[in-house]
Amino acid sequence: MLKLTISNHMKTLGKIYLLILSILTAACDPFGTKLGEEVSYFEAAEPENITFPDTLKVMNWNVKFGGGRIDFFFDCHGDRVIMEKEEVENNMTLLAEKIREVNPDILFLQEVDTDAKRSAFMNQVQYLLDNTELNFGVYASQWKAKYIPSDGIGKMNSGNAILSKWELTDAKRIALPLIEEQNFIVRYFYLKRNLLHAKLKYSGGELNLLNTHASAYAKDNTKKQQLEIIKHYADSLNSKEQSFILAGDFNALPPNTKQTQNFDDSVCEDADYEADDYSAETDWMMPYYETYESAICLGEYSNDNDRHFTHTTDKNGFWNRKTDYIFTNRNFVSGSGTTIQDWMEASDHAPITANYELEITNEK
Template structure:
């Protein structure tokens, strides 16, 4: 049946450039603004609390098929909203000034077409958000996924502007048909004004399932972009799920990225990826310094593929070319908010730090 579908589909690809609206452009950035009276519009100083969090499209720890823990594909709207309420409770308790979110859905069948960026904006202390798709397809003809629009978002208490979606290299080992329907990773760059200075806010989520060097190419693009900002003396903060390990990670053997063993949702063994992140630590300020991480890896882990186990790797990062107050950095592994543990909220935990912005001369 699948082969018949492909035979029927192929003529459409030769007669239309983008039949399923999957191609994404640099200006594909959507802005959100909330006018709710409860928002805190007070002036932000030069010390910012920033956070990054992969929220797994509001899916929490449901047994999805691609996790190989179950066979779920779609959620009911009640499930999505219930999970978003718990995410919102965490954000209201921690109140970051800037939030980088990965894997957030805005118009996807799997999450009952709930616009999660809008929902979180209206149910948090933030007033502004910007969103860039990394997986937008009008219909995915496999696994019952249907319509998909999922990507990266940046939330802020200050206005956002001048957004740019920087496309990252696609997985080269996929055939052209799979690649067309698959994720198109991005680096989202938006600006905000803190005091009188413009600050670049950047968010990214790199490939998990690639074995052909694509992730290294994506990391190189992100690093080069940050380096160009730094050379222009432009302050920035970046958060994201890099799907890569820091240098000095121990116990790589038996370290799968997925519970799957069928080859479809398996990543590489991370043996090389530690070297790929070295340049970020060498040039920029990390929320968790490499020295601290190498002393005790586990207290800084942010992700797990074991739904019944504890965090077992660090994939999430915050970097800046300003100053980081390391004593104010928190990896939210076990905190309780409103009677709820953080671990059931997503397969990633939030990473938070305080950044002191340097002034342009």
């Protein structure tokens, strides 16, 4: 009976595969997964007029689409795919509370949903603008589909966002390479990583804000290519003497990291979701540290690794690796970088903050 059930299941999957293949072959983009340079702008329901300070507080956080510490299938600690509306609301209330506690002037977000079945179709960008002191936002999707016929995922729109107390302009989405080893159908439905670029204009000039989320599960050179493209883009701004802050979840470890594989929370046996071996990637972040200023300098990280870890998939463990960063080519306040490790219940990533000195000129 078991063999028959498995056999019938495989036949069903085969039929679904052939059906999807025929649909994709017959139409250009039937499930609406293709992404260009489109960026969405958002504004708080009641924006406030705030004067620019001399120093900005900057915050970076992968918020796990408001999933808190629910064990989802891709971490292999559980099998959840979809959240109930109440769960999403509770988790987003907690995120907003923590963000208000820091009160950042600029907030870089990864894994934020705007219209996804898994998060009860809540527009999380709008929610955070309406429930924090932040007023304006830009958003670029990394994973978008009218319907994903896998694991009950359904409709999806998730990506990177930059929120600010002041208006953001000239936003654009820069596409990053797709995972080369994936087959045609998986690549069609899978995440399409990006670098989100927006400008913040103030009396002293212009500040470029860059936000990214590199591949987690690539087994080829895709992540390395993505990191090189992001670095090259930052270099192009720097060569023009344009100030920037670059933040994100790079899914890569800093140089001098003691442990690069065999983490306690790495329980995935499904090769598609294994992301726990960084042993071949130990120098991929070095060009960033060599060229730019980090919120957490490499010397401080090397001397006290544990205090600056930002990620774990195990809610019963503790942070065990650093994958999240903030860089600049200008003016972080020395020693201002912090890693907030007290909020494990809010996400599977810890936020990072730093203070950035603006060059303010008095308007006449």
